Amino acid sequence: MKTKSVSRQTGDNNNNNNGKKVKRPFFIKYIYQPDFIWYTIGVIVRILWTLVYSQQGYIHxxxxxxxxxxxxxxxxxxxxxxxxxxxxxxxxxxxxxxxxxxxxxxxxxxxxxxxxxxxxxxxxxxxxxxx
Structure with a gap:
């Protein structure tokens, strides 16, 4: 079986900076990740819910x-x-x-x-x- 070599595409960021890491903003690097997206959305919804629907009644x-x-x-x-x-x-x-x-x-x-x-x-x- 003959293997084909894959050419590097122009949009590939693997070695564009001669081995240097690409600096990304804090928001993109830490918050905008699949693990944190739902957590971030939940925090935003909780804050908005607290501000808009503050307390319609109380139990105790x-x-x-x-x-x-x-x-x-x-x-x-x-x-x-x-x-x-x-x-x-x-x-x-x-x-x-x-x-x-x-x-x-x-x-x-x-x-x-x-x-x-x-x-x-x-x-x-x-x-x-x-x-």
Missing amino acids: PDEFFQGPEVVFDDIFQTNFTRTHEFHPAAPLRSVAILYLLYGLPVSLLSWLSTILHWSSIPFHLKLIFPR
């Missing part, structure tokens, strides 16, 4: 009243009525976990409100920012 009241509300009360120094779990005289739960979850986003929102001179923060931002 702890998500709103016993979570970020306590951190908002401490950082913005408002006069929320705390639930009995977080009452300063005899607290049943610690606010440490809440500060780990909500402390940084609420602090960023507080910083943005002082920089942008907001008199009141829109409710939608209060709902979205900690999430």
Whole structure:
């Protein structure tokens, strides 16, 4: 059986640069790969879903009243009525976990409100920012 030699096509990038690697942008090199395409699409859809359909309802009241509300009360120094779990005289739960979850986003929102001179923060931002 006789083998045929295949000629190199002009669009072939194997040895055009005398053995040098072709530099590609970060997006093409790392993100635009078949393994990461679906992951990237999923991340984008998740962010858009969070912004558009923020929270149409809730299952547990702890998500709103016993979570970020306590951190908002401490950082913005408002006069929320705390639930009995977080009452300063005899607290049943610690606010440490809440500060780990909500402390940084609420602090960023507080910083943005002082920089942008907001008199009141829109409710939608209060709902979205900690999430």
